Each structure stands twice: as C-alpha cells, then as structure tokens.
Amino acid sequence: MSCPAEIIEYMHEYLDEVISAENEKILREHLQTCKDCQTHFHELKKAIALVQSTSNIKAPPNLTANVMARLPKEKKKIGVQRWFRHHPLLTAASLFFVLMVGSLFSAWNDHQFSVSKQPNLKVENTTVIVPKGEVVKGDVVVKNGTLKIEGEIQGNVTVINGDKYLASAGHVTGEITEVNEIYEWLWFQIKKTGKDLINIFDEENDKI
Amino acid sequence: MEEIVKKRIKEVIKGDQNAYGEIVELYKDKVFQLCYRMLGNRHESEDIAQEAFIRAYVNINSFNINLKFSTWLYRIATNLCIDRIRKKKPDYYLDAEVSGTDGLTMYSQIAADTALPEEELQSLELQETIQKEISKLPEKYRTAIVLRYIEELSLNEISEILDLPLGTVKTRIHRGREALRQQLRYV
Ligand SMILES: [Zn+2]
Numbered sequence: 001m002s003c004p005a006e007i008i009e010y011m012h013e014y015l016d017e018v019i020s021a022e023n024e025k026i027l028r029e030h031l032q033t034c035k036d037c038q039t040h041f042h043e044l045k046k047a048i049a050l051v052q053s054t055s056n057i058k059a060p061p062n063l064t065a066n067v068m069a070r071l072p073k074e075k076k077k078i079g080v081q082r083w084f085r086h087h088p089l090l091t092a093a094s095l096f097f098v099l100m101v102g103s104l105f106s107a108w109n110d111h112q113f114s115v116s117k118q119p120n121l122k123v124e125n126t127t128v129i130v131p132k133g134e135v136v137k138g139d140v141v142v143k144n145g146t147l148k149i150e151g152e153i154q155g156n157v158t159v160i161n162g163d164k165y166l167a168s169a170g171h172v173t174g175e176i177t178e179v180n181e182i183y184e185w186l187w188f189q190i191k192k193t194g195k196d197l198i199n200i201f202d203e204e205n206d207k208i
Numbered sequence: 209m210e211e212i213v214k215k216r217i218k219e220v221i222k223g224d225q226n227a228y229g230e231i232v233e234l235y236k237d238k239v240f241q242l243c244y245r246m247l248g249n250r251h252e253s254e255d256i257a258q259e260a261f262i263r264a265y266v267n268i269n270s271f272n273i274n275l276k277f278s279t280w281l282y283r284i285a286t287n288l289c290i291d292r293i294r295k296k297k298p299d300y301y302l303d304a305e306v307s308g309t310d311g312l313t314m315y316s317q318i319a320a321d322t323a324l325p326e327e328e329l330q331s332l333e334l335q336e337t338i339q340k341e342i343s344k345l346p347e348k349y350r351t352a353i354v355l356r357y358i359e360e361l362s363l364n365e366i367s368e369i370l371d372l373p374l375g376t377v378k379t380r381i382h383r384g385r386e387a388l389r390q391q392l393r394y395v
Contacts, residue, residue: 047393054335
C-alpha cells in the first residue's frame with residue numbers, strides 16, 4: 001500500500017469536523033481511487049455509529065432520593081426560611097396565630113413526659129421503645145422523653161425536647177422531626193398549623 | 209437550562225437542600241450514563257453517580273458560577289470513574305457482572321426476565337458486545353470516546369472536563385477510534 005501518510009490523519013480531521021476545504025478535497029479524491037482507505041474510513045464511521053447506537057440508559061428511579069438522603073443535614077434555620085419563602089400567605093396567617101395564642105408558651109412549660117398512644121409501644125420510665133420486629137402504625141410523638149426505634153414506624157416521628165435513637169434495623173416510613181428549643185418548637189407548631197391550613201385549602205380545591 | 213441551574217445553585221449555596229434535588233433530577237441520566245459506559249456495571253455506576261452528586265454538593269462553594277455547571281459535574285464524575293477503574297483488578301471489569309445474579313450480565317438478565325422478541329434480543333446482544341469493546345479501551349481513550357460519542361460533547365468541552373490541552377484530547381479520540389475500528393469491524 002502506497003498511500004500518503006496524512007490520509008488517515010485527514011480522516012480524523014474530517015470526523016472531528018475540523019478539516020480544511022483543501023484537505024477534504026485531497027481526502028475525497030484519494031478515497032475514490034483507493035479501496036483500502038475506503039474500507040478504513042468506512043470502518044471508522046461504523047465504529048462511531050455502533051458506539052452511538054447504544055441506547056440511552058436511564059438512571060435508576062431512586063437515584064435522586066438516594067442522593068438527597070445521603071447529603072449532609074441542612075441547617076434547620078434554612079428549612080424555616082424556605083418555608084417562609086414558599087408560603088408567604090400562610091406565614092402571615094401563622095404569625096397572627098402565634099400572636100393570638102399565647103397559650104403555646106404555657107404548653108411548652110409543661111415538662112411532663114408524654115407519648116402518643118399506640119398499643120405496641122413499650123414505655124420504661126421516660127423511654128419509649130419500638131421493639132424489634134414490631135410495626136407501629138400512625139404518627140409517633142414523644143415529649144420530654146427518649147425514643148428508641150428498633151422496629152418499624154409507619155408514619156411520622158416527632159421528638160419534642162428529647163432524644164431519638166434509630167437502631168440499624170429500625171425504620172421510619174415518614175418524616176423524623178426533632179424539636180429541642182422553644183423557638184424551634186414554636187416553628188413546629190406554626191408549621192403544623194400551616195400544614196393543616198394547606199390541607200384545608202386542598203380540600204376546598206378538591207370540592208371545586 | 210443553564211439559567212435555571214444557576215438559579216438553583218445560588219439557592220443551594222444559601223443552604224436550600226431541596227433546590228439541589230432539582231439539579232440531580234436534571235443531570236441524573238447523563239451522569240449515570242457516563243458512569244455506566246465507563247465502568248460497564250450498573251451497581252458500580254449507581255454508586256459512583258451518587259458519589260459524584262454528593263461531592264458536587266459538598267464542594268458547591270468551589271464551583272465558579274460563571275462556568276458551565278455540567279462541565280464541572282462531569283469532571284467530578286469522570287475523575288471518580290477513573291479512580292474506580294484504576295483501583296479495580298483487571299479481571300473484574302471485563303466480566304461486568306451484576307452481583308448476585310450468577311454471572312448474568314445486565315443485558316442477558318433483562319433478556320431472561322422479560323422474554324423479549326428475537327429482534328430486541330439481538331439488539332441487546334449487540335449492545336452488550338459494543339459495551340464490552342468500549343470497556344476494553346485503555347481508560348484514557350475510553351474517557352475521551354465516552355464523552356465525545358455517548359455524551360456528545362464538543363472537543364473544547366472535553367478538554368475542559370479532562371483539564372487537558374485540545375491537542376491531547378484529539379489524539380486520544382483518534383487512538384480510541386482506531387482501536388474501536390479494529391475491535392468492531394466484524395460486528
Ligand atoms: Zn489509500
């Protein structure tokens with residue numbers, strides 16, 4: 001084979017779409033006369049087409065959720081700010097609610113241990129245990145106590161002024177919220193009210 | 209799209225984690241695909257794709273907002289893939305097996321599970337062959353080829369992602385193409 005050495009180089013320039021008009025002419029003319037280079041060029045284009053033909057594979061459906069679950073925890077303050085931003089009307093309503101209901105403070109001052117009533121929650125002094133293998137249905141709220149989750153909770157968990165331990169086998173299907181300072185607790189109340197308000201609005205919309 | 213992304217990044221920098229979820233949604237397929245074509249294994253690709261998004265999040269403050277976010281993200285993902293390839297034993301990635309499936313590759317596994325018509329089965333086999341040939345490329349050619357022909361990026365973008373001069377990128381793509389030509393000519 002006595003082909004000019006640059007012909008292969010021109011093929012790649014062509015494939016990269018950076019070939020000059022002059023070189024392209026040389027390449028074309030050569031390809032018309034040379035079977036070997038024709039085959040070479042054809043094989044290059046075929047290889048590219050095959051690589052491109054591998055269909056677009058999609059990411060697994062839970063990838064985003066998995067990433068979000070593994071991100072370092074965001075500061076609580078931000079969550080509240082975001083909530084403010086996204087619900088300006090409800091924020092105003094909630095603030096009004098706070099101003100009106102001073103009794104929230106007195107409720108906070110109540111240091112009594114309390115827990116939501118699910119029959120299979122085990123209570124030892126101020127420690128509430130979700131025993132291994134047990135499935136607790138509904139939201140669990142523990143106030144002024146410790147919650148140990150060794151089994152499963154099918155619902156949201158709220159720990160007010162207390163601690164929460166999630167064993168490796170433990171599992172919570174809903175949201176886990178910990179409220180430890182009075183201001184956070186207030187926000188929790190406000191958010192809860194907000195959520196209730198949203199629900200009312202949603203229900204109204206459903207009717208329409 | 210870049211505009212929306214930049215808006216979301218500013219929110220993420222302020223600490224809004226939910227905004228990051230939208231970014232992940234936008235890029236998850238591209239990043240997963242990049243990892244899958246580099247690594248040839250679904251489990252590993254999922255792992256590395258997640259890791260790439262987490263690293264991008266943690267280091268979001270070092271992202272220059274005037275640059276293209278995708279370039280930066282692909283750079284993180286590509287580097288993680290290259291690290292993973294280098295750490296792997298050479299006999300491992302040639303099999304590209306899904307763990308716990310008794311030696312079935314992803315494609316034969318799909319085929320076995322769903323009893324596809326003959327035509328689709330052949331196309332799956334062909335894809336498997338092509339993936340295997342991509343996996344045989346030396347890692348530096350493989351990276352360039354995947355970015356060019358799977359992710360369809362420009363030579364300039366690839367040069368930015370790999371932090372290499374344009375000339376080097378061209379050379380790697382040329383060599384990658386020549387290698388694939390040899391490997392795929394009789395397919
Ligand atoms: Zn010739």
